[in-house]
Amino acid sequence: DVKVTQSSRYLVKRTGEKVFLECVQDMDHENMFWYRQDPGLGLRLIYFSYDVKMKEKGDIPEGYSVSREKKERFSLILESASTNQTSMYLCASTPSPGGDYGYTFGSGTRLTVV
Amino acid sequence: TQLLEQSPQFLSIQEGENLTVYCNSSSVFSSLQWYRQEPGEGPVLLVTVVTGGEVKKLKRLTFQFGDARKDSSLHITAAQPGDTGLYLCAGAVGGGADGLTFGKGTHLIIQP
Numbered sequence: 460d461v462k463v464t465q466s467s468r469y470l471v472k473r474t475g476e477k478v479f480l481e482c483v484q485d486m487d488h489e490n491m492f493w494y495r496q497d498p499g500l501g502l503r504l505i506y507f508s509y510d511v512k513m514k515e516k517g518d519i520p521e522g523y524s525v526s527r528e529k530k531e532r533f534s535l536i537l538e539s540a541s542t543n544q545t546s547m548y549l550c551a552s553t554p555s556p557g558g559d560y561g562y563t564f565g566s567g568t569r570l571t572v573v
Numbered sequence: 574t575q576l577l578e579q580s581p582q583f584l585s586i587q588e589g590e591n592l593t594v595y596c597n598s599s600s601v602f603s604s605l606q607w608y609r610q611e612p613g614e615g616p617v618l619l620v621t622v623v624t625g626g627e628v629k630k631l632k633r634l635t636f637q638f639g640d641a642r643k644d645s646s647l648h649i650t651a652a653q654p655g656d657t658g659l660y661l662c663a664g665a666v667g668g669g670a671d672g673l674t675f676g677k678g679t680h681l682i683i684q685p
Contacts, residue, residue: 463615492672501677502616502661517672549615561606562663562673564615 462486465550465565472572478537480568482550490553491533492562493517493525495546502549508533540572576600577664579676587684589651594679596662597644603665605638605645606673610659652683 466481484491492507494517504517506525514525522544526534533552537544547569551562580595596605604623608616620629622638622645629636633656635648649656659680663673 468613494675499677502663502675504672507672515671551615561618561621562608562616564608564617567613567615569613 463550463552463563463565465548465568467568468566470568470570472537472540472570474541474572476537476540476572478540478570478572480535480537480548480550480570482533482535482565483531484533484550484552484563485531486552486554486563487530488552488554488563489530491527492551492553493523493533493535494549494551495519496549496567497546505535537570540570542572544570545572546570577662577674577676579660579662579679581679582677583680583682585682585684586652588653592649592652592681594647594649594660594681595644596646596676598664599643600664600666600674601642602674603642605642606663606665607636607645607647608661608663610661610678616659616661652681654683654685657681657683 463484472478493505494502496502503519505523508514508527511530524536547567549567550565553562554560578597604621606621607619610616620636625640625642627638633650637646659678661678662676
């Protein structure tokens with residue numbers, strides 16, 4: 460069964476900590492994405508990647524960075540966690556552009572920053 | 574900035590009733606996708622519509638893409654409690670490789 464796996468379902472971190480959220484897909488997809496989901500705001504795109512070592516800013520990249528050293532793995536990094544980064548984080552992947560294939564999402568990581 | 578407006582925001586109906594959820598935009602999309610999300614889980618793709626005027630059926634769910642590719646609707650016939658969830662529409666430009674634009678969703682509750 461093909462899937463996107465996020466390493467943690469729940470995470471509690473302290474303000475100022477560096478936080479790593481890991482995402483792995485087993486579908487050989489080119490494109491990977493990080494979204495955050497907040498009540499009343501919906502899903503907002505943080506960063507995305509077309510290929511290994513490539514990254515592009517989404518709509519709300521401030522306070523985040525990403526790493527894609529291998530095709531199957533896309534990591535989201537919170538350089539210095541703040542309480543306003545408490546959210547549900549969703550990773551997704553899709554095959555090569557142009558196909559309108561739809562996204563496959565992971566189960567999400569609910570991050571609480573205290 | 575492309576925006577997708579979904580309506581209604583919340584809907585609670587009895588089992589067996591029919592319902593329609595709407596997704597509207599002033600922007601043109603190459604495709605519109607519908608996802609269903611359950612609490613604590615990621616969204617799951619239901620359907621992708623790519624041609625203006627296209628209608629797709631998935632058992633009791635009927636999806637329609639507007640002729641101008643700016644809007645879409647989801648119609649559920651004889652709703653069941655298992656249909657409960659958050660329904661999200663998402664628009665893609667150029668295949669979605671630059672990310673999808675998501676609506677805020679319709680929270681649907683089907684009461685037994």
